[in-house]
Amino acid sequence: MTEHTVRSFSQDLEELSGDLARMGGLAEDMLSDAIQAIASRDLALAETVVARDPQIDQLQVEVEKKILRLLALRQPLARDLRQTISALKIATELERIGDLGKSIAKRVKLVDGIEPVNALKGVARMGRLVTAQLKRVLDAYTAQETDAANRVWVRDEEVDEHYQSLFREVVTYMIEDPRTISACAHLLFVAKNLERIGDHCTNIAEEIHFLVTGEQLPVERPKVDALNSN
């Protein structure tokens, strides 16, 4: 798209995209390190994830300030307006992803010593899937690619399926050996957090679709519900 007649307006919007890219990068690193920490029981790595969360929170506050200023001073319209509003919402989604990543990292010490290790492997697999979803949706945002965003939106079903099978698996371990219940319960929270991150990725995908096309994706999406099918 061509430049604004008022060039500083374009600069403001670019700055906003830059901040979101930084937030996305932080969230992505936090998530993949949290999963790495769970899979390899790396407490030190987990602590660095927890320590990084304030950075994302701080960026979100800055993004909100910039958007408030942009709305007050520039009165963006049409695509500029959609870009501004979707940036506000995506920043919130990324901040939530950061929180969930932190929550996963905090549980590393709580699932320490869990047996069998298979359950951890399942969580790690689901974690890689969700990380890939996050990466894809961030790439789609940078490229403003609605097709790529829509693919992320559709693929959330895989995340839900993973969650469902992991849920069953972990419940089986609990039944087999009640001594693992506490650690397994924390593992279920980890799986639930990953499932929620998947949902935040689809929310971002919906924002990208709105930003690019001006239209909302349908509210309903084919969904496997772990609670109903159990």
Place this chain on the structure above:
Amino acid sequence: MSRMDPMPPLRMETVVAARTAAVKADVKVKAETVSVFYGDKQALFDVSLDMPEKSVTALIGPSGCGKSTFLRSINRMNDTIPSCRVTGRIEIDGMDVNDKSVDPVVLRAQVGMVFQKPNPFPKSIFENVAYGVRLHGLATSRGQLNEIVEASLRKAGLWDEVKDRLNASGASLSGGQQQRLVIARAIAVNPEIILMDEPCSALDPIATAKVEELIDELRSNYCIVIVTHSMAQAARVSQQTAFFHLGKLVEAGPTEAIFTNPKDSRTQDYITGRFG
């Protein structure tokens, strides 16, 4: 967005379709392939646009895009320019305004006009409003004339400010008051349509807000067509927006759709400040 939400999917096209249907309800002014020439120069190219009853249509576009020319062709103001020629058809309630049987003076009472700069007559406030009423013989007695003047000034939101000095000169009022005075003058002769050519561009923000509030009130009784250079004003006051560029109508539609999701890239570029 939570997918647990039981709400039916809200699609932009559904909203737009519903609004378009509402807007299409009663067409007051219908323009079909209207072209305007000033001598050899064509200023407007085949513009077709429906302007609904009881609704505000905003015409936007960069200077020289033909929006004022289009506005002026609705009440045949272009007739006053000798070299000007209008082709195509403009209908008000199905009547061709360019038909030989139409008296432009009567037409201009039916289609009131407000200009960029307030232009009160060099007469008293009362006479400014009463003049057209007398000219068209709309009042049969002094009492009725007083009533019409008061009602018009009330509708224009000016009565309380001027009721104690109706004999003062119209020119003694502030710019915003003068603009509301000429709106009162326009509505005193019972128009059905009010054309406004940048009515707020010479006014301060408070006077602008008053005129916009007035436009919103007048909408319940009139078909209003407004030319404005302020995107924000078009967005605030109109239900339909039409974007003109280089003498052509590029895009027209519900105001909400034009300002959130215009279909044409030229509209997009103009309203986001990328050219113009």
